[in-house]
Amino acid sequence: MAAFQMDRDWLVFHPSPSKPTFRPPAGAVDAHCHVFGPGDVFPYAPERKYTPCDAPKEKLWELRDYLGFERNVIVQATCHGADNRALVDALKASKGRARGVATVKQDVTDAELQALDAAGVRGVRFNFVKRLVDTTPREVLLSIAERIKPLGWHIVIYFEAQELHELYDFFTSLPTTVVVDHMGRPDVTKSVDGPEFELFVRLMRENTNFWSKVSCPERLSKTGPDTYDDVAPFARRIVETFPDRVLWGTDWPHPNMRSHMPDDGKLVDFIPRIAPTAELQRKLLVDNPMTLYWGR
Numbered sequence: 001m002a003a004f005q006m007d008r009d010w011l012v013f014h015p016s017p018s019k020p021t022f023r024p025p026a027g028a029v030d031a032h033c034h035v036f037g038p039g040d041v042f043p044y045a046p047e048r049k050y051t052p053c054d055a056p057k058e059k060l061w062e063l064r065d066y067l068g069f070e071r072n073v074i075v076q077a078t079c080h081g082a083d084n085r086a087l088v089d090a091l092k093a094s095k096g097r098a099r100g101v102a103t104v105k106q107d108v109t110d111a112e113l114q115a116l117d118a119a120g121v122r123g124v125r126f127n128f129v130k131r132l133v134d135t136t137p138r139e140v141l142l143s144i145a146e147r148i149k150p151l152g153w154h155i156v157i158y159f160e161a162q163e164l165h166e167l168y169d170f171f172t173s174l175p176t177t178v179v180v181d182h183m184g185r186p187d188v189t190k191s192v193d194g195p196e197f198e199l200f201v202r203l204m205r206e207n208t209n210f211w212s213k214v215s216c217p218e219r220l221s222k223t224g225p226d227t228y229d230d231v232a233p234f235a236r237r238i239v240e241t242f243p244d245r246v247l248w249g250t251d252w253p254h255p256n257m258r259s260h261m262p263d264d265g266k267l268v269d270f271i272p273r274i275a276p277t278a279e280l281q282r283k284l285l286v287d288n289p290m291t292l293y294w295g296r
C-alpha cells in the first residue's frame with residue numbers, strides 16, 4: 001500500500017488537457033507550478049494541511065512539452081513543508097530547464113542555502129494563507145530575508161486580498177525583489193477599479209521591487225471554468241500597467257481546487273486575453289522569467 005492516501009475530496013490534475021490554440025513564444029517559461037512526491041520517495045510533511053495526489057516531475061515535463069513551454073519554475077508547496085528534497089530532485093533532473101523557489105526555516109545553514117542555490121533555487125516563499133500554514137513570526141521571516149539577500153534570491157509571497165492592509169508595511173519592508181502569487185488573490189466580484197484592487201496596484205506602483213504572477217484564473221473566478229471572463233480585466237490591468245514585472249504559470253497540479261479541475265490547455269489559451277500583443281506575451285512568458293530566474 002502507498003505510504004500516503006490523497007485527501008478523500010482531492011481533485012486530480014486533468015488527465016488529457018486540450019491542445020492550446022495559442023502558441024507560446026519560443027523559450028516560454030511556466031513560472032508557477034509544483035511537484036508533489038511521489039510520497040513513497042519524498043514524504044509529505046507531518047505539519048501539512050492537505051495530502052495531495054502524487055504529481056511527479058516526469059508528468060510536469062510531459063505537460064511542459066505538450067503545452068509548448070521550454071522551462072519551469074517549481075514552487076515549494078506547503079504539503080512538503082520546508083523539506084525541499086522533491087523540489088531539488090526535480091531541479092537536478094531538469095538539465096537546467098527548471099529553477100526553484102524553496103521554503104526554509106530560520107535555522108537553515110549557509111551550506112544548505114548554497115546547496116539549494118547550486119541546484120537552481122532562486123527564491124524563498126513566505127505563505128500567509130491561513131488554511132495552508134501556521135503563522136510564522138515576522139521577525140523570523142525578516143531574518144530569513146536577510147540570509148537569502150546576499151545570494152541574490154527573491155521572496156515569493158502568497159496572501160489573500162483582505163489581508164493586504166494588515167501586511168502592507170511588512171511587505172514593503174522586505175529587502176529583496178518580492179513576487180506576489182496570483183495578484184494577491186483579488187475578490188473578482190468587486191470592481192477592478194475599486195479600493196481593494198487599487199491597494200494592490202498601489203503596492204506594485206510605489207514599490208518597483210514588486211512583481212506579480214498573473215496566474216490562477218481558475219482559483220479566482222466565480223464564473224469559470226475555462227473562459228474565466230471575470231478574472232481577465234484584473235490580470236490584463238496588471239500586465240498592461242507593469243509589463244516588465246509580471247510572470248505567468250499554470251499552477252499545475254492545481255492543489256486544493258474544489259470547484260473544478262482546469263484544463264491546462266484552456267489556461268494557456270487565456271494568455272492572449274490578458275497579454276493581447278506579441279510584445280506583452282514575450283515579456284510575460286520569456287523576458288521577465290528569464291531575467292529573474294536565469295539571469296546568472
Ligand SMILES: O=C(O)/C=C(\CC(=O)C(=O)O)C(=O)O
Pocket residue numbers: 034076077078079127132158181251254255256
Ligand atoms: O498552488 C498554489 O499556488 C496555491 C495553493 C497551494 C499552495 O500554495 C501551497 O500548498 O503551498 C492553494 O491556494 O491552495
